[in-house]
Amino acid sequence: MKYILRIYDEGLDRKLKELYEAKKSQYSSMNAFLTELVKTGLESPVSHSDNSEIENLLREALDTLIKGFERQLKDHDIFTKLLSAMYALALAKNEEGYISKSLVEKGVYDDLPARFGDKNE
Helix, strand or coil: CCCCCCCCHHHHHHHHHHHHHHHHHHHHHHHHHHHHHHHHHHHCHHHHCCCHHHHHHHHHHHHHHHHHHHHHHHHHCCCHHHHHHHHHHHHHHHHHHCCCCHHHHHHHCCCCCHHCCCCCC
8 A cells, every 4th residue: 555645734744854853763764653643643532532522512512502592582582672662762752752661661662563573473
C-alpha cells in the first residue's frame, strides 16, 4: 500500500517538522514518524469513543436550542402583548380619549386585533 499525505497548513507543517526533529533519533525516517502518528491517532480514545459521548453532546446541544426557542417564544408573546396594548392605547387616544391604566395592567388589551390575527386560524 502507498499513501501520499499533503499538508497545506503551514502551522501544522511547522509543528510536524519541529516534533520530528525532536524525536528524529527514535525513527528511521519521516515516513516512519508519520506512520507512528497515524497509528497513535487510530488507537486514541477519541477514535474509539462510543456513540454515547457524541449522543450526550448532541442531546445537550439540542436541549440548549430548545431552551433558546422556548425563551424566544416567551419574548415573542411579551412583545405581542406590549404592541397590542400600545395599539389599543393609540386608538383609544384618537377615538375615545385615554383608557385607564388599570385596564391595561389587567391585560384587557393584550390580544391582537382581529385584523392582525393569523389568517389560518
